[in-house]
Amino acid sequence: MLWKLSLTGIKSRFKDYLVLFSGLTFASAIFYMFMTLATNPAFLKGSLSIAFQITQIVFGFGIALLSIITFVYIVYANSFLLSMRQKDYGMYMMLGARTSKIGRLIFTETLVVGLLATLLGTVLGVALTQGVSSILISQLGLQIHKFVGFYLPALLWTIAFFAILFFLAAFWNRHKLVKSNIINLLHEDQKPVKLHRNKLWKFIEALLGIALLGTGYWAMMHAVKLGTKTIPIAFFTIVFGSYFTFDSFFTAIIDLLRKNLAFKYRKLHSFTLGQLKFRLSDYTRILSTVSLLFALALGAITVGLNFNNMTEQAMESTYYDVVLYNHNKKVDNQLKKVSVKSTTNLEYKIIMEGKGKERQRILYIPESQIENNKIMYQHYSRKNDVSHYDTRRITLNDFKNKKSNVAAEGEYQLVSLTPYKDAQVKVVPQVQYNRIKATVNKIELLRVNDFRSNFNNIEKLQKLSVNQMISSPNATKDGINVNLSNSKSAQYRLVSSMTSGFEFMGFFLGLAFLAMLASTLMFKVLSGANSDKPRYQMLWKIGTRKSLLKSSIAKEIGILFALPAALGVVDVLFGLQLFKSILGMNTYDKLWIPFTIFGVLYVIYYFLTVVLYQHIVLQKED
């Protein structure tokens, strides 16, 4: 009988259950996806052979963070479930149902809902993993081999993790229902709210909150000076700073607004302010958590996308895309597959000079080559902590003063282009050059149109040219000292294999986090909806238009969503300073990309929350 009643209860709130259920399904799908990406050896081997150890640490860190947010998420989703059910169950108890029976009911309900969602979620997760990974791989041009979405260990881990969480939730719900008395269950919404607190302490708390946040931001801006102390300092100050700020600073602002009568006494402003003030004291923990997670997620995406910049940087460090030493058939054939933008020739002679220990290989380059061939290189410098390259031309002027830095750099750049890395460079007039008895060597310096998109062919071309040089019979005797790792292709391959993993993870973690934290906030807001119902009912009765009630709800929830997001954005802007000074990358460059992705998703969650909330709180008028 009671089971039937309970099912009827679920049916009557089917839409709310659907939201809860899909939220839980989504959470387990994301968890599975991350576990697969993090633990699937195919993925790790494929992309991250070089930075394997760092990556494992980073992924481990990611799993820990994801577990924490999943836990928080389940706690709030569960409280939403309980808030939907406690009136029903209170009613059954009043009708004489035994407490133990009610306990069993809620226990079973929680567990069944949770486990069903988990099973469905993992199935969805397999499909998602497959889809998302291939989209990301192609979209971001990542160097990751394809892998399958199904991975048994990840599946087992996910199910185990969620099963434990739902068991805990089921126990908790049973405990709450059995322990609290009927009156409390039926009138949860009428509990008085404590709003008065010591004004002086609140003032101090508000100042402290802002000061702590400021300290944290300062620390991140001076990461170089503070060294390893930066992260503990920033973590501690920002966590507590956010908490204090939410606990007092924002309520102080609301109090200030409440003092402004012209503002307060307009339409439903006083009600919205009252709701917010009450909410903020109830939401302090979740809002500060959300702001921190928001910052982490946004930071992860921003930094992740910027690893892509690092590959760009790696490419920027070398001016010529391909260096061709000598031609043979294979090289010629491969060259046809590459779209060449420009070819620069460089001619030189190489001989051994000097006696005994002084004996050294000398690379002679005629002045005319420098003068006429426009040989370029990338000059490295650091500006405001950011690595910077500018393109320069090697000129004869560079060599006027043989001891100068420019001369040294010019010689270094020239020798780097040839296969004789340990030779000493001499730029000489044509007449002198002609007198040197040695064969004339020629290399071709190529710039191409399609380095990224046609990378595989370009890498192959470079490889063939290098191999041909090394495998020439007298290579060692001739002092040929060249290998692929000095080429632009090799650098690109190295950096991109490392960064694509980070990029992928940053992107993925960021989105997963955002989805979780936004829906955590959503469930927190929705859990309060049931107890807000009588308030809106009353406002409607005393003559508030429904459209006004709707806009008041939208404003209130809007502020609850906006505050942690705003603080999170500020956190990120300062947090990126850390990456700027440590990794030397300008993370502020393409900031709008992650911010837009984030904004759009977050706003979708906001609207979803508003619609669901309105649906719960407002009665249908006929």
Place this chain on the structure above:
Amino acid sequence: MSKVVQVQNITKTYGKKGEKQYQALKGVSFDVERGEFVGIMGASGSGKTTLLNILSTLDQPTTGNVYINGRDITGLNKNQMADFRGQEIGFIFQDFNLLENLTNRENIALPLSLQNVKASEINPKVDKIAKRLGIDHILNKYPAEISGGQKQRVAAARALVHEPAILYGDEPTGALDSKSATELLETMKGLNEKDRVSILMVTHDPYSASYASRILFIKDGKIGKEIKKDGKSREEFYQEIIAELGRR
């Protein structure tokens, strides 16, 4: 004397056509004169709340017309109804219905701010009605910090602050102890006699009803007998109500 409320032959049927239907009101007609204190009595389930909901535009009658201050309220659209409630009607409910997250002052001010009354005019109006109801010393407290009787006075102040055409009470003393109930009823009587506030109060409690000047008895969705105070003392009127209830 003019009529504040005119009810003409209203019926109310719950349930959609083809489904199980229940007729809660079966043709109700009566008037309330300006400055009158009318009580509507009836057993639980007799249709009192249904009637009051219709008179206050919270619900629509199935047939019949209702005029408040001469205006037909059965033909209004949703927004007009909300505005009408906000301007012409004051409510006191059984369970107070104050907003716990607003101070008492803010609670009372709500109907005024909904009507776009200038901010500078709001506090004086709130102060005036609060003084009249003897709650001026608790205006800056929250509802959770005051007694049930005081809460109901705050609710009354909120119902009256915008000077509505009529004050409705749906079992306003239902959740109060007898001392607070008497205080509230005395206050309502004073408002009616001194301030000429028109009141329509629904109750099943004869003691509360005895404060009215006229009582309509409702049974099974129809108005039965009507009795008037006509200069009798409250005690005498109370005895008459008891006798009337006994007869039925």
